[in-house]
Amino acid sequence: MATTKWAIDPTHSEIGFKVKHMMFTNVSGKFLTFDATIETENESFENAKINFTGAVASVNTSNADRDKHLQSADFFDAEQFPEIAFQATSFTQKSGSDYELVGDLSLHGVTKPITLAADFGGIMQDPWGNTKVAFALEGKISRKDWGLTWNSALETGGVLVSDEVRLAIELQFVKQ
Template identity: 35%
Template sequence: MKRFVLSAALVLAGLVTYAQTWSVDKAHAKLGFEVTHLMLSDVEGNFKTFDATINSAKDDFSDAVVELTADVNSIDTGNERRDSDLKSEKFFDAAKYPTLTFKSTSFRKVEGKKYRMEGNLTMHGVTKPVVLDVTLNGIGKNQRTQKPMAGFKITGMLKRSDFGVGTIPVAVVSDEVNIRANAEFIQN
């Protein structure tokens, strides 16, 4: 019995040691969104302050766990008045809900460099499952540090009404919010 416990402990220790943590390179990353205004034009925005990590034991990231946090007060649409409106209680209510978070529950390879990521998004005090499409753009080495790097493109769609963000009619601002993130990650 002691051998079994020791063997199991060694296997678990090996798995934990083998898992690699990757941190977002904030200088080469963007977390953005897009909505349709008056059913006429698309308006883009992003969160200027965010952090993300990937933990994966497999070289192809097929077992990855992705975690993200974003500061709602860092929202930027290129228009101060609109940004203030989005931070207000009419939309995100940043004073009450200053952070949005995401943690993946599944990251599976679909084909080639395409993945499907499922996880829980918490925004405006509401947690809901979301599904995102991920493309592994490539893997390389940082020329300065020689550390491994990986680039990803992430896309998806969610409904703001699912999270209670904004009661403005969909004829003014679409309920559908397109999510777009591009990020380089560096292995720690």
Template identity: 50%
Template sequence: MTLTKWTVDPTHSGIDFAVKHMMFATVKGSFNSFEANIEADPAELTTATIEFSVDLASVDTRNEDRDNHLRSGDFFDVENHPKMTFKATNIVKTGEGEYDVTGDLTIRGVTHPETFSVEFQGQGKNPWGAEVAGFSGEGKIKRSDFGLTWNAALETGGVLVGDEVKISIQIEATKQA
């Protein structure tokens, strides 16, 4: 088993999130700028080195006012904390091509261990002869764990923005020569 370096192809990858709004609706968004350092044998991720860095200013919920609010000190505070990072600390195989990837997630200077379910989607050669691999991942975090506590009370009870954030990751990576 040889670990090789893989480069994420941002045009065929994505980091998306969803959070409850007004206790019953869901708002979705994406981060359009991110990078990763991955050294892995895609068929056996337990020995992989995985690090992600997300440019928080690239948040996109398809609403400029909301995106600007998310960039502000009420939420991400991108002026003082421009990046969200994740560094894997433990990878456990849970099934064929399935893993629990635990690591240190840092947002706004606060670090907590978080676990994402990751699935190896397969690999093959693209039309230009490069070896590519696909991965998907999902997880949930509590935004309050990272100091993202801004909210507004609703007249009917409850709050405007939910605490649980669902994260979905789709990665296509190219093997480096």
């Protein structure tokens, strides 16, 4: 069976996250520089080989001071750990367009398994004849699991930054 390779379309993809700030509001961010590939044996994408890398220094929350803090040793430590990586270990269809993506996330020098819900958007041809595939991924991780423990206690109780990070990822790939 022939292998099909897919490359990320970065202009139609977004690697986003949300974290509670001061226990009552969300701060959204994304990584601006990333790469991802998929290798499949069929069009269902079951058991596809999926790899992702992202540049920590490209984190963007629409606030330069906060972005610098996130890149510092308090959080991601971009100087020592410049890259986030993900390698799928399974991609399984649950029903219809609902899939489950399981893989190893490497962040801040720590590698741990994560599970993401994936919505398979389908395969389409764009107006220029390129075959595209789309996925929407969602999940939650605990930043403490990757050694991201910086925080500040609030006078009213609670902490400045929640432990839970919600991932919201939109991906579009181009058939090679």
